[in-house]
Amino acid sequence: MKLLEDMIREKGIVKPGNVLKVDSFLNHQMDINLFNEMGKEFKRLFGDRPINKILTIEASGIGIACVAAQYFNVPVVFAKKSESINIDGDVYSTQITSFTHKREYQVIVSKKYLSEEDHVLIIDDFLANGCALQGLIDIVQSAGATVEGIGIAIEKGFQEGGSLIREMNVNLHSLAIVDAMNDETGEITFREDK
């Protein structure tokens, strides 16, 4: 998606350790015009699927998912990071390793908000090693619900998540795929044929 790629090129900052900072328009300050265009693009890509719910993960996925949800007219559920153990069995939970914080954490979704009747579009801001997405897919499967598609804003194509998730035969689309980035020159290369 050209608008997103242009913004990444203009405002993205490449940090050591394969981290792309996009705080000025996506992860801290949010450019709602951009979010609207991303929402429309997700609708174009997934509009033929019987989606009745969008699932994302806190915190950075929530804004993108909420704006996109207006084009699908469906509710958004976000997986919550949680410290407590699930004693009552009223939540689905999974373990995720954070790429940016380099630690394991548990995320949960209440059983009230996800069931076998749901047809889910998963949305997130970044795809790196694929751990967050695998966790979300795991939660959808635990609920007996169907993953209708996965929409990602920025995929780092030089990390393994994209191929891991595509091997699972799910309908994954990333709006921008970064194939290379250099923390010394700041240069970012995008994949042409997405």
Ligand code: 5GP
């Ligand atoms: P994964 O689980 O695919 O390794 O990482 C996905 C999650 O890590 C995303 O939800 C995102 O919050 C965070 N993340 C991974 N790589 C980057 C990055 O380069 N920049 C930023 N800002 N977040 C990232």
